[in-house]
Amino acid sequence: MADLEAALLDYYDYITWWPASGDQTDTNTERIMPGTRLLYMYMDLSIAKWCVKEHCLVCNSNNLGAMVTSLPLYLTNVTSEEGCTKLYAFADGSRLINYLELAWDANFVAVLPSNYFVKIGELLVLIVDSSLLAFDVFTRQCQAYELDADYCKYYIVYARKCLFSAPDVG
Incomplete structure (x- = not known):
């Protein structure tokens, strides 16, 4: 968790001028929203590594x-x-x-949302003590200048294995 917080603090120094794609020559109007919190996309390790390397988010919907x-x-x-x-x-x-295939080996990428992200609802997640917690869900549509519908250029702040617990089998 400390690594994630450190990455976020390092990243905040740049967000007043940094395009969401990570490309400083990018002239589109998408920009990281200052003061926002990290958002997460869950995926397997190979896709997470690819997202970091290519500065991309995959279209998971x-x-x-x-x-x-x-x-x-x-x-x-x-x-x-x-x-x-x-x-x-x-x-x-x-x-x-x-x-459904990720359930036992989920990884994530963390991003700071841009002005192109739109809140579409909430996930209600059951926690171990049987109460529900609500978490926001946002989407970002691929833009016309992004030629591949399977991914969009986006700067990844951090990637790692999730710390969700395994189900209690006892």
């Missing part, structure tokens, strides 16, 4: 583009199965990410 959530990676009172099941129900499917 066929109809909504890139869907991210405020559901943080470090909630040990949420099982990975619960988190992925809720994400699967919200995202309408994708060629690249199948949340």
Whole structure:
């Protein structure tokens, strides 16, 4: 968690002028929103590594583009199965990410949202003590200048393995 906070603090120094794509020559109007909190997209390790390397978010929803959530990676009172099941129900499917297959080995990328992200609802996630927590869900549609519908150029702040707990089998 300390690594994530350090990455965020380092990143905040640049967001007043940094384009969301990470490309300083980018002239479109998409910009990181100062003072916002990290949002997360969950995926397998190989896709997370690719996102970091290519400065991209994958479109994890066929109809909504890139869907991210405020559901943080470090909630040990949420099982990975619960988190992925809720994400699967919200995202309408994708060629690249199948949340039901991620349930036991989820990784994430963290991003700061731009002015192109739109809040579309909330995930209600059951935690281990049987109460529900609500987390915001945002989408970013791929733009006309982005030629591939499977991903969009976007700067990734951090990537790592999730800390969700495994289900209690005892």
